[in-house]
Amino acid sequence: MYTGKTERPCCLCGNPETATRIDLPPRxxxxxxHADAIAWRDVVGExxxxxxxxxxxxxxxxVLEMGLNPLSRCNVAYASFDLREDFETRLNVTRDEPDHAPIERRMHRESRIVLATPDAHELRDxxxxxxxxxxxxDASKASGST
Incomplete structure (x- = not known):
């Protein structure tokens, strides 16, 4: 059974015909x-x-004209992500949570490059x-780090 990422409907309206995809860090x-039902720490990858x-x-x-974050309007049920396998229940062994720091650092670095040179990048980027x-x-504010 394949459990990887698949094409999903629009996260705002549920329309199955989508035009644009963006990738985000797990946090x-x-x-x-509806995020309270998702174990985001178990997400592997973007x-x-x-x-x-x-x-x-x-x-x-x-985003670009009003400077607002649209994520609170997006339904997490329509997001696409991979969850780590749950061997803990079968083997009675606790596994470490995935380390999201490398993904977040890479995505933050790439974002800074795009935002520093907007004319060199596509609108979607x-x-x-x-x-x-x-x-x-927002994640840094919520966790109390700077």
């Missing part, structure tokens, strides 16, 4: 609607969310970079 899940063409225009305006920055800033 971004905590800022999405979280992908998709938008239909109409909602993509709204997200673009929210600029929106993704800003949302990654929003998610990491």
């Amino acid at each position: 971004a899940i905590t800022h999405m609607r 979280v992908s969310i998709h938008f239909c063409a109409d909602d993509w225009e709204l997200v673009r305006e929210l 600029r929106v993704e970079a800003r949302i990654v920055e929003f998610a990491l800033e």
Whole structure:
């Protein structure tokens, strides 16, 4: 059985016809609607969310023109991500949580590059970079780190 990432509907309206995908760090899940049911610490790799063409225009305006984070409007049930396998229940062994620090550092570094040179990057990349920055800033505030 394949349990990897799949194409998902628009995270705002549920439309199965999507136009744009962006990738986020696992902690971004905590800022999405209905996130309390997701064990984000068990996510392996990036979280992908998709938008239909109409909602993509709204997200673009929210992020680039108004400086707002759209994640709280996104339904985590429509996100695509991989969860680590749960061997703990079968083997009675506790496994370490995945280390998200390398993913977050890489995504933060890439976002800073995109935001520092916006004319050299696609519109989608600029929106993704800003949302990654929003998610990491919010996560840092929530955890009390700077």
